[in-house]
Amino acid sequence: MMGSDLHFRDKIPVAILGATGSVGQKFVELLSSHPWFEVAAVAASEKSAGKPYRQAVNWLMPSPLPEFIGNLEVQKCEPNLPCSVVFSGLDASIAGEVEAKFAQAGYIVISNSRNHRMNADVPLLIPEVNADHLELLHSQSYSKGKMVTNPNCSVIGLAMAIKPLLDKFGVESMNVVTLQAISGAGYPGVASLDILDNTIPFIGGEEQKIETEPLKILGKLSKGRIENCQLTISAQCNRVSVTDGHLECISVKLKAKASKADLIAAWKEFKGEAQALNLPTAPQFPLHYFEEEHFPQPKRHKLLEKGMAVSIGRLRECPLLDYKFVILSHNTIRGAAGGAILNAELMVAKGYIFW
Numbered sequence: 001m002m003g004s005d006l007h008f009r010d011k012i013p014v015a016i017l018g019a020t021g022s023v024g025q026k027f028v029e030l031l032s033s034h035p036w037f038e039v040a041a042v043a044a045s046e047k048s049a050g051k052p053y054r055q056a057v058n059w060l061m062p063s064p065l066p067e068f069i070g071n072l073e074v075q076k077c078e079p080n081l082p083c084s085v086v087f088s089g090l091d092a093s094i095a096g097e098v099e100a101k102f103a104q105a106g107y108i109v110i111s112n113s114r115n116h117r118m119n120a121d122v123p124l125l126i127p128e129v130n131a132d133h134l135e136l137l138h139s140q141s142y143s144k145g146k147m148v149t150n151p152n153c154s155v156i157g158l159a160m161a162i163k164p165l166l167d168k169f170g171v172e173s174m175n176v177v178t179l180q181a182i183s184g185a186g187y188p189g190v191a192s193l194d195i196l197d198n199t200i201p202f203i204g205g206e207e208q209k210i211e212t213e214p215l216k217i218l219g220k221l222s223k224g225r226i227e228n229c230q231l232t233i234s235a236q237c238n239r240v241s242v243t244d245g246h247l248e249c250i251s252v253k254l255k256a257k258a259s260k261a262d263l264i265a266a267w268k269e270f271k272g273e274a275q276a277l278n279l280p281t282a283p284q285f286p287l288h289y290f291e292e293e294h295f296p297q298p299k300r301h302k303l304l305e306k307g308m309a310v311s312i313g314r315l316r317e318c319p320l321l322d323y324k325f326v327i328l329s330h331n332t333i334r335g336a337a338g339g340a341i342l343n344a345e346l347m348v349a350k351g352y353i354f355w
Helices: 003-008 022-031 092-104 127-139 153-169 206-217 260-269 333-349
Strands: 012-017 037-044 074-076 085-088 108-111 146-149 171-180 220-222 225-227 232-240 246-254 287-290 310-317 323-329
Touching: 012 022, 012 092, 022 037, 022 333, 085 092, 085 333, 092 108, 092 146, 108 333, 127 146, 127 153, 127 206, 127 220, 127 333, 153 171, 153 206, 153 246, 153 260, 153 287, 153 310, 153 323, 153 333, 171 206, 206 232, 260 287, 260 310, 260 323
Parallel strands: 012 037, 012 085, 037 074, 085 108, 108 146, 171 232, 287 310
Antiparallel strands: 171 246, 220 225, 246 323, 310 323
8 A cells, every 4th residue: 555645646536336336336436536635546347447448338427437537447346456445336345355454455445335334333424424433443454554434325415405303303113115316226237118208116225224224323322333223114125217316204203393494494504523623525514404395306306405405394203103205315415425535535634544
């Protein structure tokens, strides 16, 4: 590694693992003009290694591929890259072993993959929700390396919307029904004959993630360990014919009485460590509440605050629980690459990544 070079560069050099995949490409797009980070290496499978990135990748992003990144030679996903920080957009089938190898070799691994999320010593991080969980890094067993993960793409928006309610009123239980965009399945993803004019009421492993990951994220750090939040979640997940933007219909049972105005005020007032530190990728307002009865919508609101904010609407009383409402978040920005980059920015601000 070339960690000593950090002091002589304008930006922190980083690498992207799984750079040719859909999440890897979003990392490339978002990092290409980042004020703190510079893409020094791109890594992918052996069949891509040795090629210029522009030849190895089927570029799917709406913005043009930056020339300087397109000219980079694709490396193998091995811990000999010219940086100390790696962003992982690897497929779960290989991410677990590869990410652990990088962390053990001394790299700081910031992962979008699911493999290490529920490890007791790995922060499952949303900077506005549980920035204090970074303290788990002190007890990790990766030698000089570190690992941080961001949650499932549906869980990020859900946890952000629930956090202020949990803090102010307590939350006993909730029901979640998701309408998830096709980009969440990666590329080429779901076959067109399956998803066009259709909804698929199943996404493998997704319901379990939504029912378990928030318990860790919303849990309390105590004596170097996370005490899971005592919250019951029931989830049903559906794939719908929308390109980007996960919509979630949520019903909650609160522990304390609260009015609709109380809930809306809690959302509008909510800010976290990312906003206090004025991190580059952080939205000014993490949560936006809409009074219009037909909002939020993926087409209109997915790119709110550059895709990093969560939109909320349709708050009303629930005849089974207490209240029900709808949330929307951008699954490949806030829910994937953008969320991971925000995690890295927090780590810089907190001194876990050195300039």
